[in-house]
Amino acid sequence: MRDVIVVGAGGGGPVAAKELAERGLDVLLLEAGPRHARPREEWTHYENDANHPLTGFFRFGPADRAKSAWFRETPQSSFVMQLSGVGGTTQHYYANSPRAYPGVFSGYSGPDAGAYDTGHRFPFRYAELVPYYEWVEATLPVRTAAMGTKEEVYFQGCETLGIPVQTALTTTGDSYRPQQNAILQPGGHAGRTADPRLLVFPRSTGCTFCGHCAQGCMQPVRAPRNQFAKRSTDNSYVPMALTADAWSPGGRAAELITDAFVTRIHTEAGAATGVTWRTGATGESHREDARVVVLSGGCTESPRLWHNSGLPDPNGWVGRGLTDHHLDFVVGVFDRDVGNSRGAGSAARCDFPGRGALEQAGLPPALQALVLSTSDSGIRGAYANGRGLQGPWDGPTGRVFGPELAELMQDGGHDRLLNVLVFTDDDVEPGNRILPSAFPADAHGPVPKV
Amino acid sequence: MTEPPPPFPPLPRRVFLARTGVLGAAAGLTGGHGRAAAAPVPGVEELIGLVRPVLARLALDTFRGLAAFALPGDDAYSRAQGTPRGRAGGVAAEAGDLVVASLDRLVPFPQEVARPLTMALVTAAADAGIGLPRQLPPELGRLDAALRLLLRGDEKIPLSLVAAVLLGVLAAQVNPAAANGLFLSPFSRLSYRDKARVFELLEHTDSDLVALLDTHLPQPLRGSVSGLLKYLGSGLLSLVTFGCFTEHAVWDAGRRDITALPVGWRLTGYDGRTDGLDDFKGYYQGRKEAVGRA
Structure with a gap:
């Protein structure tokens, strides 16, 4: 027993x-x-x-x-x-x-209280959960993420749009900020070199900006398991x-x-x-x-x-x-390298409490291609499944496929892409x-x- | 109020088997009608043994056509679909081969569903009056029976065959001329535009096809084909595109390393072998921590 x-x-x-x-x-x-x-x-x-x-x-x-x-x-x-x-x-x-928005908890009475899924609030108050957040954030630990090239570009966009910046842990309104990530931040040579002789624990500690979050983190080389970034x-x-x-x-x-x-x-x-x-x-x-x-x-x-x-x-x-966190991608094409495949997978975000979040998301090429070929809106230029939405972007929504995919990805093209991961419709x-x-x-x- | 016309003509069942590529596969097997007529009639087991690799080639041919569709290159499939490029693409990356291997060996798809689906497609060939027994010499005349035996036997049905036949059916529906041509696979004979129309039909779960398949599924699964086809259509496109940019074609499983640069890496310039990069740009506005509760 x-x-x-x-x-x-x-x-x-x-x-x-x-x-x-x-x-x-x-x-x-x-x-x-x-x-x-x-x-x-x-x-x-x-x-x-x-x-x-x-x-x-x-x-x-x-x-x-x-x-x-x-x-x-x-x-x-x-x-x-x-x-x-x-x-x-x-x-x-x-x-x-990130912490959940206070508006999804019982007892919330902010001016935007009606913006949330009021029929399915968590049956306790946000303040009751905060000590648990703090304990987990200290144990993991959770840290403010460093920037790479793609985060610099993302933040420039947020600044241009005039979105307020968030500096606290709790999200109370529309805002952007570096992610709070469960990642040990770069120390020593980490993030500052591609030289394998220097990318060894303890000369390098924490995140080495290798770009392989999705392939499992085993960085830095020779670090003990409980010191992986x-x-x-x-x-x-x-x-x-x-x-x-x-x-x-x-x-x-x-x-x-x-x-x-x-x-x-x-x-x-x-x-x-x-x-x-x-x-x-x-x-x-x-x-x-x-x-x-x-x-x-x-x-x-x-x-x-x-x-x-x-x-x-x-x-x-x-x-x-x-609430499966159904996701969608908006992919921007730049005329310069924005570091899509480098650094932590996602180190920047925007929040729109009551509606959702927009996260920066970096991807290596095969996963990038998979993302580009996944859509409910058919194949761009061919068919749209009754969707093919138009908006402040070029052409209809849909899969980037065939010749368009090849042209987009070739000759460093994958690193000229900036992904914005859209999380919305998370109501119960x-x-x-x-x-x-x-x-x-x-x-x-x-x-x-x- | 009148019904809008269907976007594509209904499936012509009389030529069902030919359009799925089975007839083309049989011709490849025997070298043509005339030569086949002089050959001895093989036994059922022998015929099954001859047919199985031909159908496997049909499936591989279909998914190589799909690989060219996802990432055109300097290959025959890309030329056939009218979008040749000067550099290696999905066919050279062996993305079609990856799809076949994935479907056949590692898709957790229940045989209790795969088999009725396959049977539906094959029996539809007979129901459609393809008439292989009457139109072909004796050993090819037994191809239909051999296919039935293959599909009714105890062996696991390759899901790549199910998927390839589905694409073949739809290819013939989109363009009847695809029933014959350069490749074994009707799908691979299509133009890029017509390949897209095949997937449009698959994602729209064309009612004629759904009805055809649905009647062969046992309860309580009857009626679930629509969601299955949407899943299959979407999954094939995602998986083959993923395969265009991965290392699997140059993978040495023993060393757990690549033997050459993958096609997708050469195309993009990516090199994913690193344990670290120099892309650290500091902290936004100099803040290393978030503080306070608001």
């Missing part, structure tokens, strides 16, 4: 595991995917090796890359950019760590949880088991009592009991597991209200949901339909 079983070692589970292990509880952390314990031996900077959505070392699938990724039904033009493995989606994330949970909370006995008086090291896909939560008298998981390599099932089960399997797998475990859904809201919609798919079940039970 464990004190706690944490289901999922992604963005959330390791935080709970570290906090509880630090306090001496017996914590079992289960992860369906792999643990990349030796990134320099397991990762590369190459985009297909890393980011191929079906075969990359960053994908939503089992540890064995010769096996198929895991299936989710997505009956629309969409792709869920989740990762399995220790660190979960933080392995390829850009470490942006990007603070994905596999670089931050997981090492802390696994070594809690060494640094916390009374702490107890959490146990991590990977390749362990939880297929059922067990309950008795309305309380969780344990879990069953399947080991991918062998197909064997295991069961352990615990006083508490923490469900942190991500936005598709958590409701799937809930449904597949036959847990109660008294109001029908399990899996509903998926009951129809945006996860439910059991009618497609055939896999080894872990009925698959989720997104």
